[in-house]
Amino acid sequence: MAPRFTVTYFIRAQDAAEAKARALDIALEQTVEIPRNAVPKGYVEDEILGRLEALEKDLNGREGYLASISYSEDDVGGDFLQFLNIVFGNSSIKPGLRVEDILPSPGILELCKGPRHGLAGLRARAGIGESPLLMSAIKPVGLSTSALARLAGDFALGGMHFIKDDHGLVDQKTAPFAERLKACVEVVGEANSRSGGKASFVPNVTGPANAVLDRAKEAEAAGAGAVMVAPALAGYDVVRTLAADPEFALPIVTHPAFSGANVVSPDGGFSHRAYFGTLHRLMGADAVIYPNFGGRFGFTRKECLSIAKACAADMGGPKAIVAAPGGGMTFERVPEMREAYGRDVMYLVGGALLQESNLVDACRRLVAAVDPKGD
Structure with missing residues (x-):
C-alpha cells in the first residue's frame, strides 16, 4: 500500500448523516468519479478510492462538519497539478465545501521540494540578522521606465530590502519589461554602492505561459535579487517548476492577484492558511504576499x-x-503589526511611502519604526 496524504474539508451540513454522505461523495469525486457500487474491487477500491478517516462537528461557529479524507500517492503519479486536482478538483464546483488543511505525505514532499531560500535565505540576501524584512513596490502603471527606476533607487537608498514591480507592471509600452529590468537593477546597485546596503530588485515575471520562465531567467542574468509571480494568473505549477529548476537560483515572491475567490467565502474555496500558507510553501514560494488585516481588503x-x-x-x-x-x-499601524507578527515577517509598504514628499527619508523612518533597536 502506498503512503497517503490527508485533506480536511469543511462540509456544510445540518447533521452528521448528511455530512458523512457528502464526505463519501468527495472521496468518490476526487478519485474514481463513478458511483460507489461501480468501483472495481481490489486495487482501485482499496488503494485509489479516497478514504474517510474522521468526521467531527465544526466548532468555529459554522453549521457543518470537518471531514478528513486520505488519498493514495499512487493517484498523483508524480504530477503536482494532479495532486491539486485530487485536493480540490471537481468538488470545488460544489457549494458548501472548503479545504481547511492539507497534510502532505512523504511522497508529496518529495514531489514538492518547497522553497529554495525561505525566511533565512531572504534575510541572508538582505544582509540582516533576525530583523523583519521590508519590501515596497514601484508604481503606478503608466510611468516611464526612468520614473520607475528613480523610485526604485530611492527605496534602496532609504533602506528597503526588496523593491518589487507593481503586479500590474508587465511589458507595457511605457516601461517594457527588459528595459525596466535593466534600469532598475542598475539604479538599485548604484544605491547599494552609496549606502552600503544590499537591496534587491524584484521584477514581476507574470505573463504568457511561454514567457514566464524566460523572463525569470532573464531577470537572474540581469542581476535581479528575486522574482515575483502571481500563481493564480500564471499557473501554480509555474512556481513549483521555477523553485525546482536546478538552473534557476533566485528567490520567488508570490502575489495574490486573481486568487481572492479561493479564500473569501467562509464555506467555499480554501482556508486562508491552507491556500496562502501550506499551498504556497508546497509550490516553492520563498515569500507570500497577502492582504493585511485592517487594510483595504477585509481579511x-x-x-x-x-x-x-x-x-x-x-x-x-x-x-x-x-x-x-x-x-x-x-506608519501609524507599525506597532500593531509588530505586536501581531513579531520579527519573522516582511512588511510590504507602498502607498504610505509614495505619498510622502521625501521618499528616502520616509523609508528610513519606516526602517526605524519597524526595528527600533536596529537588531
Missing part, C-alpha cells in the same frame, strides 16, 4: 495570523517562508 486578524503560522509550521521538510502582509500598511 481578519485571525485569518492573517493563521497564514503567518502556516508559513512557519513544521511540515516535515519544507523551509519556513516569509509572510508578507500588505495593502493599507501605514
